[in-house]
Amino acid sequence: MTTPLLEARDLNHVYFLRHGFLKQPAPLRALNGVSLTINEGEILGIVGESGCGKSTLARILLGLETPTSGDVILEGRPVSSYPQRERALAVQPVFQDPYGSLNPSMSVEDLIALPLHVHKIGSRQERQQKVARMAEQVGLPRRALSASPNQLSGGQRQRVAIARALVSGPRLVICDEPTSALDVSVQAQILNLLLDLRAEHRVAMLFISHNLSVIEHMADRMMVMYLGRVVEAGSTQQIFAAPAHPYTAVLRDSVFSPDDDGGVPDLGLRGNFPNAMNMPSGCVFHPRCPVARPECATTEPFLTQAHDASRQNACLFPLN
């Protein structure tokens, strides 16, 4: 067994939120015992709805936040022992909003070159060449290099963000909803580009999305999150073929393909999305679960191996 590129062990993260001036801050458990591994050149998909903790996870893996407890291990060393610069050289982000994540007062060329500057990679001339090559790879026209980001379309901005993330040669790119703000025909261009770059640079990706069909298209392995917990993990193909957790099945059935015209399905979901400040007892999904039994309200399920060693789910009564 080779060392995984990145490993997260039992991450917990708690935010304290103040509801009113005089009230004591109340804890919100954004992550609850999340572990994961990403191997070199692999795409790990994370899927879940708003409030499931997927963006908190991204921020922790990027070092933008320190987890309340748990370890992140990058290439065999705890990430906390890395100097900031060294970590940034290994792990780079691509965010959802191609409008907010690019400094509008810089030219596209300077934006892409910034990581090279920061890490003092190459001479001025070498940097220029690297930036030009990267821009070409992500499909930016030459004239875009001198433009400011607000002269570009959404798809082109996301290409700039991807070029900037990859120019310093990171081993891992964390993509947080990279295509959610884009039109479908542009999304297709960006997904193709990410797959091409993966093939060329052997860069690993953590790919976060609420869109299950995008995850199915991109990810070798996937994790499904609900209210800060991982409820199912395993190979993307196997999970799609036969989801074990009822929540995964609901998510899968709520993704509509242009090919299915059977009317709007009844997902069997009960109640409303719970308040994360007030977690349900037992299995956190039980108040909404279409197949919950009385035990689910009292016994908390843990993520355990099922089928074979590569699959895990956290359900007392798994499907299939």
Place this chain on the structure above:
Amino acid sequence: MLLQVRGLHVNLPDQGERLHAVRGIDLDVAEGETLCLVGESGCGKSMTALALMQLLPRGAQLRSDRLHLGETDLSALPERKLSQLRGRRMSMIFQEPMTALNPVFTIGDQLRTVYRRHTGASAREAQARAIEMLESVGLTNASLRLGQYPHQLSGGLRQRVLIAMALMCEPEMLICDEPTTALDVTTQAQILRILKDAQTARKMGMVFITHDLGVVARVADRVAVMYAGRIVEQGDRASVLRTPAHPYTKGLIASVPRPEGAQPGTRRLASIPGNVPAFHREDARCPFLSRCPARMDVCGAVPPPLRQVPTGQVVSCHLSLDLLEPVPA
């Protein structure tokens, strides 16, 4: 026909020029029918919705050969008559439920006001109606909810409140502009079911605007595909989605990632190179000209004809009928 639109044009001021956002579209919606208006950002679908409601932003100009709701000519009505009609005969649901609700009034205030204004009902009747409507869109504890403010509700609940508000006076026509785009996928499915159930129960006509072809497949009876202010293809759901004829529709459908059981990360999606153009001058040529993979010389010279293809839909394209004819899947 419940809603009849012919030759609708909308243009807007845009940095000293006029942006032609909607450039001559025709639509028909029958009682109980859902027409999906589908397209990417900037195609003019939201401006079309606002034009139907006569709620265009200041400075916008609207021109139409015909704009009728039932027997009423909407383009001839003064604003006073229009405001009596909106919310009563024709309602609209917006994408962002937080901005569509007034944050300083309770849900109950807002629901009751709509009902009393249009029907002259008493406060007690309006209260009963508000509870009935909230329950019909699946809200539990409806009387408690009436005392809450919009910020106290989740996005899915707010959207249900907006649906209840839109349906308070049993309108003939409902216009939905991306009503589920801001919601989580599981919530989206629930909201779509509520909308479709409400529509079936009332035989309401619906114009449903979306960029999501998966949603189109689930809710539409008929589909109109918009591109750069024009409708390039219009027809039954099945003919448009299963046997698309216009090169843009084909490209759009092919670019959607969908389950196919292939090894992830191995398959390339079809994509449409380039971006949607904006039109500042009248141009009757095909709007898809600059990106079309099947472009011919004639496309740059002559406006495309409207023709019906053998699978039934009407297509605006120069390709000969045999080329347009879709390959069976």
